[in-house]
Amino acid sequence: MILDIVHYGSPVLRKRSTVVPAVTKDLLRLASDMLETMYAAKGVGLAAQQVGRLESLCVIDVPPDCENEEDRGFNARVAMPLVMFNPSIVASSGEQDGSEGCLSFPKIGCDVKRASEVTVCYIAPDGSQKVETVRGFLARAVQHETDHLNGILFVDRADAKSVEKASGKLKKLAKANGGRM
Numbered sequence: 001m002i003l004d005i006v007h008y009g010s011p012v013l014r015k016r017s018t019v020v021p022a023v024t025k026d027l028l029r030l031a032s033d034m035l036e037t038m039y040a041a042k043g044v045g046l047a048a049q050q051v052g053r054l055e056s057l058c059v060i061d062v063p064p065d066c067e068n069e070e071d072r073g074f075n076a077r078v079a080m081p082l083v084m085f086n087p088s089i090v091a092s093s094g095e096q097d098g099s100e101g102c103l104s105f106p107k108i109g110c111d112v113k114r115a116s117e118v119t120v121c122y123i124a125p126d127g128s129q130k131v132e133t134v135r136g137f138l139a140r141a142v143q144h145e146t147d148h149l150n151g152i153l154f155v156d157r158a159d160a161k162s163v164e165k166a167s168g169k170l171k172k173l174a175k176a177n178g179g180r181m
């Protein structure tokens with residue numbers, strides 16, 4: 001089922017998610033609906049808050065053409081789509097520059113500096129605890145989505161100049177969706 005995507009301005013995007021005690025049938029259903037919603041919107045990641053939920057859950061599917069060959073090789077162990085319950089970044093290193101967008105910010109992009117490599121702990125859909133180290137674009141997506149689960153949005157971390165450039169659009173979007181920036 002395709003869910004409604006919450007846009008910037010909605011207070012739920014600023015809420016922290018709550019840890020999921022166990023992976024249940026209902027949560028697997030939610031994860032599958034979130035993937036369907038993300039694909040329909042042509043996104044590469046989606047967090048629970050973006051569909052108005054507060055469970056600690058995000059989904060990611062990075063298409064191969066978004067990554068360079070070296071990163072793709074490094075990340076190959078991690079099967080897509082990536083469904084993570086209770087994800088937490090436990091280590092990060094390096095730095096990468098790049099443009100970022102978000103399904104909660106239609107047609108807005110900003111430059112965001114991110115770590116180039118992160119290690120993330122999470123619970124997989126089968127209930128097993130995982131630890132994975134990822135690089136490049138996938139590392140960027142993992143940071144973006146785990147931020148969502150903590151109520152942090154990419155514009156909070158974006159380069160000041162690019163936020164300034166988008167400020168008119170950002171204010172308009174926030175105003176139309178509840179006013180919470």
Ligand SMILES: [Zn+2]
Pocket residue numbers: 101102103104144148
């Ligand atoms: Zn986002």
